[in-house]
Amino acid sequence: MSDEFTREYSGRLGVLTDVQLQSALARFGCGTLLAAESAPGGLFGQNVFLTTTTGKYVLRGNPHYDGQFERERYFCGLVHDRTEARAPWPFFIEKSAEIFGWSFALMPLLSGVHLSNSRVRQSLTAEDRVGIAGAMGRHLTFIQQAKFDAPAVYDHPSGDLASLGLPYADWFVERTRDWLRRCLQASAATTSADEAWVESLIAAAHPSLCEPFTPVLVHTDYAEGNVVAERVGEGWQISGVFDLGEAYVGDGDYDLARLACAYGRPDDGRLRAFVDAYTGGSPPRTGFRERLALYIVADRLIIREYGQRNGVWFTDPQQTFRAWAELFVALAEAAARV
Numbered sequence: 001m002s003d004e005f006t007r008e009y010s011g012r013l014g015v016l017t018d019v020q021l022q023s024a025l026a027r028f029g030c031g032t033l034l035a036a037e038s039a040p041g042g043l044f045g046q047n048v049f050l051t052t053t054t055g056k057y058v059l060r061g062n063p064h065y066d067g068q069f070e071r072e073r074y075f076c077g078l079v080h081d082r083t084e085a086r087a088p089w090p091f092f093i094e095k096s097a098e099i100f101g102w103s104f105a106l107m108p109l110l111s112g113v114h115l116s117n118s119r120v121r122q123s124l125t126a127e128d129r130v131g132i133a134g135a136m137g138r139h140l141t142f143i144q145q146a147k148f149d150a151p152a153v154y155d156h157p158s159g160d161l162a163s164l165g166l167p168y169a170d171w172f173v174e175r176t177r178d179w180l181r182r183c184l185q186a187s188a189a190t191t192s193a194d195e196a197w198v199e200s201l202i203a204a205a206h207p208s209l210c211e212p213f214t215p216v217l218v219h220t221d222y223a224e225g226n227v228v229a230e231r232v233g234e235g236w237q238i239s240g241v242f243d244l245g246e247a248y249v250g251d252g253d254y255d256l257a258r259l260a261c262a263y264g265r266p267d268d269g270r271l272r273a274f275v276d277a278y279t280g281g282s283p284p285r286t287g288f289r290e291r292l293a294l295y296i297v298a299d300r301l302i303i304r305e306y307g308q309r310n311g312v313w314f315t316d317p318q319q320t321f322r323a324w325a326e327l328f329v330a331l332a333e334a335a336a337r338v
Helices: 018-027 068-082 118-123 126-143 168-186 192-209 252-263 269-279 288-310 321-329 331-335
Strands: 006-010 014-017 033-038 047-052 055-061 092-094 104-108 152-155 160-163 216-218 227-232 235-241 248-250
Touching (some): 018 047, 018 092, 018 104, 192 321, 216 252, 252 269, 252 288, 288 321, 288 331
Antiparallel strands (some): 006 014, 033 047, 047 055
């Protein structure tokens, strides 16, 4: 590539030069730059794909918060070391802002097609989509092969896991209420009636949150946009997972919520394929429906808060949270029919 080449790969990263990209590669001995391109999909524009003389890499820059990359690296390491799933590894971090004006991470590009790529999605048949949903369910069980003694969150100062400080049920309820408070602050479209509805779901789900479980890694944004996939014979397999910056250790059932909403309708074959592959045909533990309903609500609060705070996705200022989220919550009933 020319020494004069510059390009804006995303609004977040701004204009980068090939000299800067080569300097980043040199920090970790990752070869000579041959090509660079914007990563497909993604909400925040943190990634650039790099092709070099030694392989393909992802440059991930301009972190959202102090410790984002360290948290991602920690959970990628857990996936790499303790499960059959694949996450980007090794995961290098350059804390200095010398090259770009911000710190960055560099990691191998996982093999497979990116399901967030619009061209890939347009090429998929209905059968492919159901097959991928089943593969997502099976892959989630691989991610959850690492077991832990207790729920925990990543602690940046220590670089390790730390106790929740509360029983899991109380911690999750407080987490849900915190997102509800943020929604109430973000827009008048989230109302006191919405608050009462969420509280009713918390009350209904609380006994199920207290049901014993084996703590596992919870991705929190387990979605088709955060994996790569490969065709295997007539079917599909998930060949890697990434974007683990909001992960924690807790109840693995939480990671059903976002994809259940993405698959959308109770009669959608993808929802059934996803849940069946995850459960392996075995009934989930007691209270699954009530617990998943609350997990879906918690997930929808995160989506709602971001959309309202940034003025995206929600075009009707009169639409209440319940009016939007209730159809998603109903998916818990369909998912519970194992």
